[in-house]
Amino acid sequence: MAALFTAFPSAELALKILGGVYICYLALKIATASTGPANVASAGAPKIRDGILLSVLNPKGYAAFLAIFSNFLLPISPTGLALVVTGLVCLVVTAAVDLGWLCLGSLIGPLMRAPGKSRAIRVGFGVMMVAAVLWAFTQ
Numbered sequence: 001m002a003a004l005f006t007a008f009p010s011a012e013l014a015l016k017i018l019g020g021v022y023i024c025y026l027a028l029k030i031a032t033a034s035t036g037p038a039n040v041a042s043a044g045a046p047k048i049r050d051g052i053l054l055s056v057l058n059p060k061g062y063a064a065f066l067a068i069f070s071n072f073l074l075p076i077s078p079t080g081l082a083l084v085v086t087g088l089v090c091l092v093v094t095a096a097v098d099l100g101w102l103c104l105g106s107l108i109g110p111l112m113r114a115p116g117k118s119r120a121i122r123v124g125f126g127v128m129m130v131a132a133v134l135w136a137f138t139q
Helices: 002-007 009-031 037-043 048-057 059-071 079-112 115-138
Strands: none
Touching (some): 059 079, 079 115
């Protein structure tokens, strides 16, 4: 990707703009999503198979691993061992982050059942997403 963006700087800018617009669109959808109890009840709790399927089909995960392996391979010899150890470190970090998100979800779950608090949380997440896009464009 770095070579592609070096050869075509306008492609990098275009991709950044499209990505930023998409994140802002998602932020708007999150902030304006329905918070009624009917919405929560009809959706039901996600099953573990849903989480596994989401993880396997998540293109962001593959992009992150590709970025790590192409830029931050651990300095271990032989290269095959470096790939395995780097992969294991990524797996441990991913598991820790996922566990943290599960804990956060457990903490805010009861708040999401109260429409007023749910709206405030959703708007807060939306604002943080837009702030992250703005921060990324100023760097």
